[in-house]
Amino acid sequence: MIVSFPNMGPNWVAFKTFFETMGAEVIVPEPTNRNTIKFGVKHSPEFVCFPFKATIGDFKNALERGADTLVMAIDCGPCRFGFYASVQERILRDLGYKDFRLIPLDQADLLEFKWVKVLFDVSPSKSVSMYSKALKAVIMLLKKAKLLEDIQTAEGLFRAYERTQGDTTHVVNDLLQQLDQTNSLSGLRKFRPIIKNTFANMDIDRTRNPLRVGISGEIHISLEPYVNIDLRKKLGEMGVEIHQSISLYDWVMHKLHVNFHRKWYEHLAKPYVPIDIGGECRWVLGEYIDKANAGFDGFVHEYPFTCMPEVVARTIITNKLKKMYDMPIIYFSFDEQSGVEGMRTRLEAFVDLMHSRRNQDVKTNKVKLVNNQKQYGHYGNNFCHECIELIQPK
Ligand code: SF4
Structure with a gap:
């Protein structure tokens, strides 16, 4: 077989x-x-x-x-x-x-x-x-899925600080090969420090003050880089910190009923979509609200063309949540016609918009800079916090 x-x-x-x-x-x-x-x-x-x-x-x-x-x-x-x-x-x-x-x-x-x-x-x-x-x-599946999520978390943060473009991608590819070859439980137990040390050894510029953006959407489009035209990488290389909670591990935990941050998103989305209508609709709404409350600079919603549940999420955000929470959002609907240049132009305009919004917030004292960096509320899982410590100015 x-x-x-x-x-x-x-x-x-x-x-x-x-x-x-x-x-x-x-x-x-x-x-x-x-x-x-x-x-x-x-x-x-x-x-x-x-x-x-x-x-x-x-x-x-x-x-x-x-x-x-x-x-x-x-x-x-x-x-x-x-x-x-x-x-x-x-x-x-x-x-x-x-x-x-x-x-x-x-x-x-x-x-x-x-x-x-x-x-x-x-x-x-x-x-x-x-x-x-x-x-x-x-x-083994659960452990590897969790480690893949950790690699994804670190990748989203470190790419915005890399001095040499492409370093993060090399680190991620190396780690994936190593993880594939680690097939003992004792090896997997030691793998998290390997991820952390490998990223910690990267040459990064800690003085940067990147925008912080959340990404969410339909799971296949969000996780498969060929179909989303490597959106995470392109945005990261524009100097944006990416926070994506969707992962295989996140999905499996949800289906085992022990994913508490998804339950929190469901709670936040309940007034708008009280039941699961498919796709990631409910969780996208909840995550948009949660990230807006945490002071994120923007949000990316990606989904397949003709995906009904995600179009519902998009409509609710556009007509309701965007007015209430005022966090910039950009939508990408992907199909076989999607092209890289159109996406890049839209992303550049989105990044410019977020920068001018932040500058305006600094001028009007809505946002205070400490050491020239915007401060954000407590956000993310333990591994995310460990990575954030690694990129703090020394
Ligand atoms: S409508 Fe299609 S693309 Fe959307 S979540 Fe369902 S199966 Fe996936």
């Missing part, structure tokens, strides 16, 4: 461990590229969401490289995500890819433990040892 799964940025590191720990051979999906998208666009219904097109292209690449088992997350709605797996399977079979199994991974409520069946399905050995392997696979 040769297992593969769709791309979602650097999270292949965690998924690979998950299946390899069960004894399955894994084909890591080829990075999403132009041909992946071309295939997806050609063979998908025209108005289906963009992540559907990108992930069916990933599956086609995996099948052509020898995978015979594809794993795809499913949900019980409320948006189109619930139908991805079955429609994609039908399309691939109609195109002549017959010798594969598509295993749906039910993520609607991880505490129902339906996902355990996926682990047993991909395990080549059906002996009692399968149970202990399954436990180890889950622990």
